[in-house]
Amino acid sequence: MSEIPCPTCASPTQPETGPSPGFWRKGGWLLLALPLWFLVYHFLEPFAEWITASIFKLGLKSHLGSSVTFFFYDTPKVLMLLTLVVLVVTFLQTFVSPERTRAILAKRAGAWGNFLASLLGIITPFCSCSAVPLFIGFVKMGVPLGVTFSYLVSAPTVNEVALLMLFGMFGWKIALLYAATGVAISFFAGLVIGKLGMESSLEPWVLEVTFNPQTIEEAKQSFSGRLDVAVQGVRDIVGKVWPYMLAGIAAGAVIHGYIPESLLVKVMGKGVWWNVPLAVLIGLPLYSNAAGMLPIVQALIGKGAALGTVLAFMMAVISLSPPETIILRKVLKPRLIAVFVGVVTIGILVVGFLFNAIL
Amino acid sequence: MLIEVFGPGCAKCQTLEKHAKEAVEKSGGNHQVVKVSDYAAMAARGILSTPALAVDGHLKSQGKVISSDEILSLLKA
Known part of the structure; x- marks a missing residue:
């Protein structure tokens, strides 16, 4: 059987070694590592400038120099942010499961159900490989079709890792x-x-x-046990997404150092109406994960690209992915696939236009 | 015992299948590992997220890759 490509999802693999004794060895040490993380993070930018100026002997203002600084600043920064974010997210996810989500959403018809499903989609772990069993389980246990779709759109679109990384890189707004x-x-x-x-x-x-429906009696997890799962999650996810991340940072570095601001504003600026549909058109067939997208987003916004356009591009890349759509074809007729893709595309377009108009 | 591994064929499901086979080897017992990739069969067994694992017809884990040691302890239980 051929392998289904699934770069955006990774569920933590449990540790191979048996249960090791002690709170500190089982993940408790992370509480001590946290202050060190913040200290190192604080000195990343001067460090990148030092590398560019002293080791590569490049002017910080030159094209190549600013590209190099961007690369050496962003690589450890994104990597550190990703590690912390995945750690927090996988830790929180030990408290939620698709079974629990389904129990909350069952029989909840109407707009309130759609709203709840959209919110739950943010935090619940979701993998496109699981899309079909999840879909059947939801619909068969009485979650209304529309509510199921709210969840199916929200889970990949509002990616919990992207959300926290945006917070780390651009602030809460x-x-x-x-x-x-x-x-x-x-x-x-x-x-x-x-x-x-x-x-x-x-x-x-x-x-x-x-x-x-079957229920699994699961053993109650301890705090350090949950931390342990989170550490495994970091290993698993960071180990899987780093090539996407490096590619994104390299693209971001080129944009940062070489693309003139005037050109970018002319093409991706606020006043240009057609850049939103173009960004969505380019983004839809592309498939990357959030960690790879954020350095590009950062470089584009830094060069004066309109926020609505960049947001639309990012959502188009990470929300609708060809593999997931192909998998869903097993349960949905082409008509419903078309409506699903169409409605989400229109939604992303509206968001892009709206932000460019009001911000 | 009969160990069933449920999954459509993604990387995680293959890892779980590998762990199951390792567990059987470690146990030295006469256990059988079966891969189930049919969606209707998964629905009939109430599986919501993959990869999932059942021992002798009882669902033991879903939505995650458990280690061979954990599978081993399921076989002994």
Whole structure:
């Protein structure tokens, strides 16, 4: 069986070694590492400038010099941020599971259900490989189709790692903007699909199949045990996404050092209406994860690109991915796939235009 | 015992299958590992997130890759 590509998702692999004794050895040491993290993070920028000026002997203001500084500043910065963010997120995710989410959403019809599903999509771990079993489980256990779609759009669109990294790199305003728009898109996409009454557009076998819910009695996890899972998550996820991240930083460095601001403003600036649809058109077939996108976002915004355009581009890249759409084709007829992709695309376009108009 | 590994064929599911086989080797017992990739079969077993693992028909874990040691302890239980 061929492997399904799934770079955006990684569930922590449990440690191979047996349970090691002691709070400190089981992840408690992280509490001590945290102050050190902040200290190192604080000195990253002067360090990158020192490398550029003293080791490479480049002027900080030159094209190559500013590209090199960007690269040596962003690589450890994004890597450190990603590590901390994944650690926090995987730790929090030991408290939530798809089963719990489904229990909350079952039988919840109407707009309130869509809203709740969009919010839950932010934090719940989601992997496109799991999209089909999750979809069937939700629909079969009485989660309305529209509510299920709100969740299916929100889970990849409002990526919890991207959210916290935006907070770390740009501050709370942009992070909140990203979360709010993502939730709004998921809410309306699910609401529209629910209103259209497209239950007939599910593949027939989905309607016929029986779903027998099972519960797993899981042992209660200790605090240090949860931290341990989080450390494994960091190893797993950071180990998987670093090539995307490096590619993103390299692209960001080129933009930062070589693309003239005047040109970027002319093409991606606020006054240009067509750059939003163009950004979405380019972004939709592309497929990267949030860690790879953020250095590019940072470089573009730094050069005067409009926020709405950049946000639309980022969402188009990380939300709708070709692999996920192909997987969902197993349960959805082409008509519903088209509505799903169409509604999300329109949502992203509206967000892009709206932000360029009001900010 | 019968160990079933559920998953559509992504990297994580293959890792879990590998761990299951390692666990069987470690146990030295006569256990069988079966891979289930049919979605309807997964639904019938109530699986919501993959990869999932069942021992003798009882669902033991889903949505994560558990280690061979953990699978081993499931076999002994």
